Amino acid sequence: MISSLRSNFSSARRRALCIASDGVSLYQWDKGSITDAFVFDVDDVGLANFERYLGETPKVPIYLMVDVVEEEYRHENIPHLYGSDRQAVIERKQAWFFRGTPYCHVMMQGREAEGRRDDKLMFTAIINPDIVIPWVRLCTQNKVALAGIYSLPILSASLLAKMKVTSNDVLLVTMQGSSGLRQSFFNDRILKMSRLAKLPRLGTVPFAPYILRELGKFERYLTSVQLLKGAPLDTYILAHGETLDQLEQACRNTETVRYHLLDVADVARRLGIHGVLTTPFSDHIFAHLLLRTQPKNHFASNEERRYYTLYQTRAGLYAASVIALLGSALWSWFNLIDGVSDRQLARDAEKKAVFYQARYDREKGRLPPTAVSPADIKTAVDIVDTLTQHKAAPLGRMEVLGQALAGFPILRLEEIQWTVSTDPQAGTGAATPQVPPVPDTGQATSYYEIAEITANVYPFDGNYRAALDQINRFGEVLRSKYQAHSVTAVNLPLDTRSSAQIRGDTKDVSIPEKAAFSVRVVFGAEHANG
Template identity: 30%
Template sequence: MGAFRKQLFYLTNDQLTTYQGEKGNYSAGLSFPNDETGWEAFSRHLAGSQNTPTYLLADLIEEDFQLDSLPHVLGRSRRALIQRRLGQLYRDTPYRQAVQQGREEFGRKDDQMLFSALTNVELLKPWLNALMKQKVPLTGIYSPALLSTTLIKKLDLVSDNLLLVTHQASGLRQSFFQGSALKFSRLTTLPDHNPDTVADTTARETANTQQFLASARLLPRGKTLDAVILTHGESLQMLQSACHDTPALAHRFLDLTDAATQLGLKNPGSVTLCDPLFLSLLGATPASHYAQTEQTRYYSLWQARLVLYILSAGVVTGALLSAGANGLEALQHYRQSQQIAIETSLAQSQYQTIIRSLPHTAASPQDMKAAVNIEQMISRNAPAPTQLLGTVSRALDILPQIRIDQLHWRVSTEAETTDNPADPQQHQPVPGVAEPAPSSVLIGIPKKPNQILLIEGEVVSLRQDYRTALESVRLFAAELGKNKLLRTEITRPPLDIKPSVKLTGNAGVEETDTKTRFIMKLTLRPES
């Protein structure tokens, strides 16, 4: 049985009948008597039903209804109050429930409640045991009386004082409503289902129910009870003859064929009892009326498996779609690569044709291309002292007491920057000795080289003040060092103040226009 099919069980005091329900089509199957033979046969029938949602419709005489009011409270206190009241009313059965039907208009405005229960526990027990034994996913236990609330809404039968009379396999059920709220329901057995018996019993029981409702003050004084009777065929004609209207009781008749059509049942003409009408309402019922949690456990597991199956199917479908999309994209890329290969081959053929048509040259195209690349690299990376001299010029504008005597600019490799260039003459060519070939790094291949600028200068002061001279040179070096790519080094300060150096001078002799000389090395690193 598939996930979108369901099996329905219609339980009466005498037997249980199976129905198959799918898309509005309900067909009766096997019937099992309410004895040990029927219970065993029913258990064997359930084998293989572990994946089919199952609904149990219990149409029993032993269903009790009580109207009561409770204080209006919320949350946990409300649930505890309802359970305590259910325990007081129906101590011997777990199949019980409470439905709020509004609030009183005056006083404390208590909640108006309808309490109901299936009181014959022993009648339900063997059938439920068989369902649990076979691990059948039981959706819930439902009552035709409580389903009648949905039925009158779908058939548009809502009235201030409505008595719904339905002819079912279990007998004749009468349910009393005020508005859409169920107040009372009872089931009367029929000795047989002959039209005469049904008509006589319906007329007699409807009148008796009207008198009971009036005496129990459920029917307001002076109000007419509107009795709507659902029946079919010959029974309908006989009922119209047997039921007579009175000031207290008015009869209306609704053919089962019309009712089945309104509910969307297939083959409405084949409906002769009200059983299929109630069975058709089970799929839209939001929650069970009487089932316990342990009895619907396998249905919860079935729902979880169904969700996992749907998710798995979604994942597989998504994977297939993704694989298909990737396959199409790969095919498109393959076609593009083939097209590119054809265009490349054509371009190479045209290139070779052009090469062969050119006049012969001493240098190969590859050598010319390499020469152009080298020329562009040298133009881009060739060193020039412009940047260094600009930085020094801006520093001299800030420190006018610094005067430059000589500048020695050169480029060097990384290794040469560690040499001590205090003596500018150490890099001068030696006569008679062949100079080694300069490194390609010095002309900017493959990147810009380091630039070194050796400054020989002096601090001009009107008097002999070495402290001011040292501070001026330090400020000059600090101003140059603001350039993050420039490393400054004072290789010869105006006054050597190392502990190992001997200081000499003439006391009391002051020289005018004293010049304090210094040498400073600037190293400019290329930008990375």
């Protein structure tokens, strides 16, 4: 049956479903704390009531926690591997230890200090999956997001951290109303072993003698498996009321055991749980820890968590949409402010323009009349400035050409035609550059000085190859040493183009005294003359 049923489900944002052998409790997270439990029986009626509950409530995520006797633990060392090799070894160990259950979990617990430093692992599993499967199946059928399946003993480590326990060997003892007496042993705050024992019904018999008897059994077991190695065992027991009073009278510290008795209500208050707990049971504390910390999944498969993945995706898209909407609104507000500011600046600029135009017209009216308008005078002045800036004399370039020709005695100058233009190709036909132009220096070229050189090779012995080589070297010197923009051959002693026709008289074997040629040299105005 369902106890303490309420109708106000809409405020819950996540829920904890705690499965035990005697009942299933469901807690809802509301405004930073949990509500009273909804209890379902572990039978067909309880499953039917749970299904009805899922159908009548919002589909907020469920965190499923298990506290049953059928949870086993195995410790094993494996080689220190990575990636798929490590996963394959772990899966093989799980299949060997726990056959027939999909609910397995492995925890890394350090490495060996000596030898090959193997990894120390603890394997745990719910060996009777039928305890969990019916409840998980109902969540899946109702498309409720299952965040994960969790182990209460593993979750106990976070309780030790909240209680700021720093002892090496710790035995944490808690009582749960629907499962019993849970005893979890930690070494260096790492879970090593846990045991669940049945408890008599509250109020029927004194709890203290029964608890101490069960603790004695577990301590002897820990000693037999060499988990206790002589250091004192700090035993933390959570209880309340009459049970706590009985334990205070019965517990006596020894050389091997030190007892620390804690009131459940004080621990709950330290964890921020609202209200006062009036029973010795810690069910509320673990449900609160689970929903507040929201740890990583222990046992659930990806298939069982698929609706939770969709829930997270939907929540992420919603958050991204809200952020995008707020960003757009903020951007629109800034644009509006900028628009208003720009409009005000435009108005101010317009007022200034009107003001200065009026002053200009007034001052212009005071001037004596002239035959030429001020605008035309400004244009004429600008033209004069431009001509002054771009005037050029050939003397500097003549010196450059003279220095270049001095290195080639057989090249005799006959004529130079010098021009200035803003177009480096001015006055050219389809001439082919003899050497490549100088690479761009990054300076702006305002105009070009162009020299059309007519010269000849003298004396000429009929060796056209040598003559062409001298001309090419002359052009290369102009380009590399004197930074010519381009050197272009206009006429050569011998036309070497593939399209040229060879003409002559085979009977005429005379050799001319000189081989005439002409080149076009272009200098950029950014290069200094000489």
